[in-house]
Amino acid sequence: MQLFAKPQASADNQKTVIAQAHTMNTAKTVLAALLISLAMPAWSEVYRHVDEDGNVTYSDEPREGAEEIKVKPVTTVTLPKQEDIGTIEIRSSGEENTNNAPYERIEFRSPEDEESFWSGSGDIALQVSSTPSLKEGHMYEVTLDGQPVGQSTSGRFTLENVFRGTHEARVSVVDSRGRPVQQGESITFTLHRPSVQTPPFPQQN
Template sequence: MRLFAACLLLALALPAGAQIYKYTDAKGNTVFTDQPPQGVASESLDLPPANTVQMQAPPPAAKPQADGSTTSAQSAAPYRVLRLINLPSEEALRANNGSFSVDVELQPALRSGHRLRLILDGKPYGEPSTVPRLQVVNADRGEHRLAVEVLSGDRPVQQSEVHTFTVQRVHTGSPALRSRP
């Protein structure tokens, strides 16, 4: 049975390597065929090789851990892009009350069961959320480090690059802000 299947596959592959002929028929139409015409001048065509696509290797299979959970390369970093956006790059962030929002760029979209949480100055900040716009409230003036992490339950899955920026707040004891009599 295997020999028959192999012969059948070889027979099917033969036409793929066949020669192509081109000629003009009696009505002036150009004809392409895999068999040379009888009694008509024809031209043998050399075709470029067909395009091929290499099959991609499947992602590595999940490996069982001692605690019964599984890990894979995808679970190690499930997001190709995870970064904070809309933060100042060169200048100070002016937030007179110390409150501001930052956006999170994720690719692919946030998975079910995952939540986002800010890391402010190396410590978790605020409640985890599924919304990619997070808010910092009443941050002290001065330099801060901010990142975002993805949580699965209470376990961190992935963290963004840390951004350093400065919050500029107006000092309310400033003589310029005092009311004049």
């Protein structure tokens, strides 16, 4: 009984191998047909040919015994180059910011940019404005050397005991929750304060 079992198993294995090979050939044939159809222009003609061994091939060139197949139109999309994408994104972002900006200008009225002045106490007054005028729910915010120093709807700020030297001030508009709305201009100014080495006015004899 065992002597006859081996040939049966061998025959079963051969059938399994043949079935797997047939399945792989069918899958390859379908894949090839799909790739060819995708590569064809819209409404192109594809020819299907079956040889004497049952092998199916697809081609865009007619041959004897081949069957013509109508391929549905394929939608094609031409993607832009990577460098073009970057240019488009930057340009669109800039245009959007310009068009949607609620203010044309947000600027300092005083002091002027690069102005130099004296203050014995170190107190200085800043005044800012915008065009158009400040909208409802918005406030001006001023920073000095990168640090927020106050918010105001009037556009007037008083800074106390500012150290002598050159400083940078920047104004922006924020909403009622302090979230940035639009950034304005920045200026630099130099503050002089009297000291033993630098009296506020020249001494008179």
